[in-house]
Amino acid sequence: MKHHTVASLLALAASTVLAQAGTPAPSPEIATATEAPWIKPIIDVRLRYEFADIDTFDPSHALTIRERVGLKTKEFHGFSALVEGEFTQAIIDDYHGGAPGVDPFDPANSTIPDPKNEELNQAYLQYSGFDTTLKAGRQRIIYDNAAFIGNVGWRQNEQTYDAISLTNTSVPGLTVNYAYIDQVNRIFGEDATGIFENAPAEIHLLNASYAGIKGLTLGGYMYLMEFDDVPSQGWDNDTYGLSAKGAVGGVTLYGELAYQEDAGPRNDQEGLYAHVYATKNFFETHALTVGIEHLDAGVQTPLATLHAFNGFADATDASRFNGTHPGLTDTYASYTLPIFWGVKWMNAVHFFGDNSISNDLGFGFDSVLTKKFDDHFTAIAKLGYFDSEDRIYLDTTRASIELNYTF
Incomplete structure (x- = not known):
């Protein structure tokens, strides 16, 4: 039934586009070159090969392609709508999809959480007016750097939320975001069972940022999470935070x-x-970043984009998600530079410790090549390596190459 619903929505979207394509073009007196179309198509395709080798598991190989297709309407008296389906196919499926019920499901293999999937990714109504944007329905929500609230955009099936969200900019320089989330739609897709598919919840998110001071952005947030199902109640938490970002002497500080x-x-x-x-730019196109991130024992981030933190091997993701780590400290440095043909190369090292910071939990290395061909095509090659010094985490190697197309 779920697949039939998604297919019906997309069939309706396709028929609408075809109907418009078969309609004679209006005369120049009616249409202008700058007039936006009433319906805009959404196309986002990613083809990726990924290799994963996690200690004690068999190596995995995944060649997947993910399509997001949908429609977004033009605003009419402030109102608009969006509907988007998401489809993932596995051309090579020698891997473990990461959750019960998914395909492929092979617990002996290293996990690559990109199972085959068909689902309704986003569907919402939106109103914009009076310095306020209000959305109701299934939607993407990302706050700040996604350390606590994100969409897990690296995985083929992104995390979305059934929510009501509001953004207000009435006060100059101040942006206030609020969201009430009724359900978290997780990355494992429609075929996963229980809380691996979705997690009903009562979640209140309040996030604000102020950029009214030259060269400085201040932020604050309050995230109150309460999950409904017993298996997910261990994800409950209340978080209160502050942030600041600015530049001093040509160095960006956060x-x-x-x-x-x-x-x-x-x-x-x-x-x-x-x-x-701290980030320092050199030669206009080079950038050096050094930093340290610390989570006390038990601190958890179940709605974060975990891949963006602690190295691209994703070795610490599970413990960071549910707070089972003994403290997690990541001291890191990265350097980005252009090399040839418009390719950017980023390399990073990570030194991991626990609550005492000095304890050696492991070492990580990342290397990423990125090439943007034009406004539509981007290619990415990525390596993530984690060498464990403690059995809390497992030695992990991940490598991937992908081509992205957006329209």
Whole structure:
């Protein structure tokens, strides 16, 4: 029934586009070159090969293609709508999809959480007016750097939310975001079982940023998460945080500090989250970043885009998600430079510790090549390596190459 619903929506979208294509063009007196179309297609395609080798598991190979297709309407008296389906096929499926019920499901293999999938990715109504944007329905939500609230955009099936969200910019320089989330639609897709498919919840998110001071952006947030199902109640937590970003002497500085309570697998822990980094640009096109991120034992980030943190091997993702780590400290440095034909090359190193910071949990190395061909095509090659010094985490190697197309 779920697949039939998605297919029906997309068939309706396709018939609408075809109907418009068969309609004679209006005369020049009626239409102008700058007039936006009433309906705009959404096309986002990603072809990716990924290799994963996690200690104690068999190596995995995945060649997947993911299509997001949909329609977005033009605003009419402030109102607009969007509908988008998401489809993932596996051309090579020698891997573990990461959750019960998914295809492929092979627990002996290393996990690559990109199972085959067909689902309704986004469908919402939107109103914009009076310095406010209001959305109701299934939608993508990303706040700040996605350390706490993100869409897990690296995976083929992104994380979306059944929610009501609001953004207000009435006060100059101040942006206020609020969202009430009724359900988290997770990355494992429609065929996954229970909370691996979606997680019903009562979640309140409040996020604000102020850029009214020259060269400085201040932020603050309050995230209150309460999940409905017993298996997911260990994800409950309340988080309160502040951040600041600015530039001094040509160096970009960032600092963030948060307090979390009712955290950990038994909701009985509290702790601090801290992240600071500095970025210096050289020769106009080179960039050096050094930073340190720390989570006290039990601090968890179940709605984060985990891939963006602690190295691209994703070795620490599970413990960061559910707060089962003994503290997690990532001291890192990265360097980005252009090499040839418009290709950007980023290399990063990570040194991991626990609550005492000095304890050696492992070493990570990342290397990424990115080539943007034009406004539509981008290619990315990525390597993530993690060498564990403690059995809390497993030695992990991930490598991927992909081509992205957006329209």
